[in-house]
Amino acid sequence: MTAAGATPDLPADLTRASAADLAAGIAGGTVSAVEVAQAHLDRIAAVDPGDRGVHAFLHVSGDLALEQAAAVDAARAAGRTAASPLAGVPLALKDIVVQQGAPATAGSRILEGWMPPYDATVTTRLLEAGVVILGKTNLDEFAMGSSTENSAYGPSRNPWDLDRIPGGSGGGSAAALAAFEAPLAIGTDTGGSIRQPAAVTGTVGAKPTYGGVSRYGVIALASSLDQVGPCARTVLDTALLHEVIAGHDPRDSTSIPEPVPSVVDAVHRGRADGVAGMRIGVVRELGGEGYQPGVLDSFRAAVAALEAAGAEIVEVSCPHFRYGLAAYYLILPSECSSNLARFDAMRYGLRVEPAAGQPVSAETVMSATRGAGFGAEVKRRIILGTYALSAGYYDAYYGSAQKVRTLIKGDFDQAFGAAGGGAGCDVLVSPASPVTAFRLGEKVDDPLAMYLNDLATIPGSLAGIPAMSVPSGLAADTGLPVGLQIMAPALGEAAMYRVASAFETLYVAEHGSTVPLSVPELVVNP
Numbered sequence: 001m002t003a004a005g006a007t008p009d010l011p012a013d014l015t016r017a018s019a020a021d022l023a024a025g026i027a028g029g030t031v032s033a034v035e036v037a038q039a040h041l042d043r044i045a046a047v048d049p050g051d052r053g054v055h056a057f058l059h060v061s062g063d064l065a066l067e068q069a070a071a072v073d074a075a076r077a078a079g080r081t082a083a084s085p086l087a088g089v090p091l092a093l094k095d096i097v098v099q100q101g102a103p104a105t106a107g108s109r110i111l112e113g114w115m116p117p118y119d120a121t122v123t124t125r126l127l128e129a130g131v132v133i134l135g136k137t138n139l140d141e142f143a144m145g146s147s148t149e150n151s152a153y154g155p156s157r158n159p160w161d162l163d164r165i166p167g168g169s170g171g172g173s174a175a176a177l178a179a180f181e182a183p184l185a186i187g188t189d190t191g192g193s194i195r196q197p198a199a200v201t202g203t204v205g206a207k208p209t210y211g212g213v214s215r216y217g218v219i220a221l222a223s224s225l226d227q228v229g230p231c232a233r234t235v236l237d238t239a240l241l242h243e244v245i246a247g248h249d250p251r252d253s254t255s256i257p258e259p260v261p262s263v264v265d266a267v268h269r270g271r272a273d274g275v276a277g278m279r280i281g282v283v284r285e286l287g288g289e290g291y292q293p294g295v296l297d298s299f300r301a302a303v304a305a306l307e308a309a310g311a312e313i314v315e316v317s318c319p320h321f322r323y324g325l326a327a328y329y330l331i332l333p334s335e336c337s338s339n340l341a342r343f344d345a346m347r348y349g350l351r352v353e354p355a356a357g358q359p360v361s362a363e364t365v366m367s368a369t370r371g372a373g374f375g376a377e378v379k380r381r382i383i384l385g386t387y388a389l390s391a392g393y394y395d396a397y398y399g400s401a402q403k404v405r406t407l408i409k410g411d412f413d414q415a416f417g418a419a420g421g422g423a424g425c426d427v428l429v430s431p432a433s434p435v436t437a438f439r440l441g442e443k444v445d446d447p448l449a450m451y452l453n454d455l456a457t458i459p460g461s462l463a464g465i466p467a468m469s470v471p472s473g474l475a476a477d478t479g480l481p482v483g484l485q486i487m488a489p490a491l492g493e494a495a496m497y498r499v500a501s502a503f504e505t506l507y508v509a510e511h512g513s514t515v516p517l518s519v520p521e522l523v524v525n526p
Helices: 019-028 033-047 062-077 121-128 171-178 195-201 235-245 263-273 293-308 319-342 362-373 376-388 395-416 447-454 458-463 493-511
Strands: 057-060 090-094 132-137 184-189 204-207 227-232 279-283 312-316 427-431 467-474 481-487
Touching: 019 033, 019 062, 019 235, 033 057, 033 062, 033 090, 033 132, 057 171, 062 132, 090 121, 090 171, 121 132, 121 235, 132 171, 171 184, 171 195, 171 227, 184 204, 184 235, 195 204, 195 467, 195 481, 204 235, 204 493, 227 235, 235 263, 235 493, 263 493, 279 293, 293 312, 293 427, 293 467, 293 481, 293 493, 319 376, 319 395, 319 447, 319 458, 376 395, 395 427, 395 458, 427 493, 467 493, 481 493
Parallel strands: 090 132, 090 184, 279 312, 279 427
Antiparallel strands: 057 132, 184 227, 204 227, 204 467, 427 481, 467 481
């Protein structure tokens, strides 16, 4: 770990350095931003393409990335202050966040080749901070899935085992991190699409408080759930990226007009002070049936480590969590059926003419285009959502699901609050995913089995609270990564990052490194 203000000794292979160390090296003149960008572009070219490649990226912006890196170097040569603590550091951008000069597909054929005419707020903040965007990463179509197998462009692969999934919907971003193709990534989390991929790839991913990061320029799935968040290989790198992208945006009506929590300071506090005096709740309902034994063993070891470090561990009950999966899979399809109605073949994206002999009209063109452009999972959720919102069923389905959502939020309030007999927890913890990475194709024909991968992450999404996954070792029964989920009250990111940093420090002290640094090299260099 490099001391504050010191220029780090960077490894010969720059792709193995942390984002914080790369930024310090660039600022100190040890290495140029162009050299760092080129090293990562070379790594992408070596391990990403081909039938046995990671396939984390849908589009690589090589020339654009090198131009951005050269601008950072020019600014440093001119003596200008670095735009941010991450100036010159490369990043992989999930292909649901728009960027001028790069295609935005959302993993769907219906947007194939579409070039957005503007930047998302997140993209603007990254570029203003001097972050170098390497390209756009793969995802389940319109972020609907837990494995990236729903991508119209083929699945991404887990660098730990190329026959296994890297999670979803943000599997491309997580795989890029685990394969050392980028030190930073952007994901979006609707029901766990940052946290579950982080868990199964041994990386770090954080979902901020709903409204904490602007959704302007993010292709919508479910507007009351979608949240952009930072992903990296260390907690500090994740926090540094969090502070770059977070903050109020008047172009997003759901954006919170509050200061960004100082999560980097919280990381340093976690390293220095640990978790002594903190009250950490273990959620009774997020474990047991449906959870892989190796995942539960890893989770129990993580809780024991936190307790040994001075945290007070209490068990809390959140009884309405058991209804979270059912409520989520009514709310999300309902909102996606509304949001995806904009893809009508009239304004942008794919346009398919009706079959020969059929009349050409708005309705027939729309039908032909949606039939060809949307994949099976997207169609399934549109049909379900349209039915749930239909006359006579709205209150019974969508309305009832929203009532359950309120009850789940009440469970969190009780767990975090001390008044009225509440548990008064600073954070809650659980496994981030009930299972480790499963094999490609194993669950693709069983939607319910696929949906169960979001069992632990959905409650936090429904309540809009911040939550993150940090590596907590390998499952003894599979030898694959496991993630510890840490959840905090709304706008409580500082507590969340403090615990995550403290746990990471404990893990490194015991094992010598974090999980990602142990990715088997032969797997990603076939």
